[in-house]
Amino acid sequence: MEFCLGSFIQAVDDSYSSSGDWQFPVAVLVAIVVVLISFLFFFRSFFQSTRGVHVLLLGLADSGKTRIFAKLVSKNDVVTQTSMQTNEGDVVIAEKGSSLRLVDIPGHNRIRSKFLEQYKKTAKALVFVVDSASIQKDIRDIAEFLFDVLTDPVLYDRSLPVLVACNKSDLALAKKASVVKEKLEKEM
Numbered sequence: 001m002e003f004c005l006g007s008f009i010q011a012v013d014d015s016y017s018s019s020g021d022w023q024f025p026v027a028v029l030v031a032i033v034v035v036l037i038s039f040l041f042f043f044r045s046f047f048q049s050t051r052g053v054h055v056l057l058l059g060l061a062d063s064g065k066t067r068i069f070a071k072l073v074s075k076n077d078v079v080t081q082t083s084m085q086t087n088e089g090d091v092v093i094a095e096k097g098s099s100l101r102l103v104d105i106p107g108h109n110r111i112r113s114k115f116l117e118q119y120k121k122t123a124k125a126l127v128f129v130v131d132s133a134s135i136q137k138d139i140r141d142i143a144e145f146l147f148d149v150l151t152d153p154v155l156y157d158r159s160l161p162v163l164v165a166c167n168k169s170d171l172a173l174a175k176k177a178s179v180v181k182e183k184l185e186k187e188m
Contacts, residue, residue, distance in 0.1 A: 054103045054122050055091075058149060059129035060141055061107035064167040068129060069104040100124070109141075120154050125161045132166040133174040135183055143187035 057065040066087060070076060073089035087104035105115045128146055131138065149155060150162065164184070166177045175183070 053124060054088075054101050054119055055125045055127060056116070056119055056123050057102065057104045057127050057129060058112075058116070058145075059107050059167075060131070060138060060145060061109075062134075063107060063129045063131040065104050065107060065129045068165075068167065069102060072102060109145075112145075116149075116152075120152065123155065123158070123160055125163070126155070127163045127165055129165050129167050130180055130184075131168050132177070132180050133168045133171040135175050135180055139183050139187050143184055146184065147188050 057069055059065050067077075069087050069089065072091045073087075089102055090099040091102050092099045103119055105119065106112055126149065128149065130142055135142065146164070164181075166175075166180050168174055169177075
């Protein structure tokens, strides 16, 4: 950028050095620089405000979000209970040498909307966790919550990637991912 701007200044200097009238070219040059700087700050602030920093773990209560969170963040297999507040932690991605900020949103229907409202503007991606062993009895609630998330105006406008994760697939009554997908599509 400096070379182009330097060439422009040199060309202006050469063309106006004989006349001695510097007010017009300097004013134009200053205006161009101000406009470029304004665009730079506008685009920088725009992209920083829409770029998310959190990956949200969503789903009904007892779907296994907190256990997934603990396994990813601390690499430990822990016994969990129903969360009443968010859990936040960093997941290190060794291959890229970077990390993701993971947020476990409580799944209880009375408090989940409060926490989702708090974090949805800073979300980078959504992971919707489904208990594939209890899909039969919870399908209506799961589909309703997933539909609410997918049609939320803030999340929809940001076009975030969404992963539906079938958890507890190792249990005897667990449904395959294709069956979970079919049931969710039918219910929605």
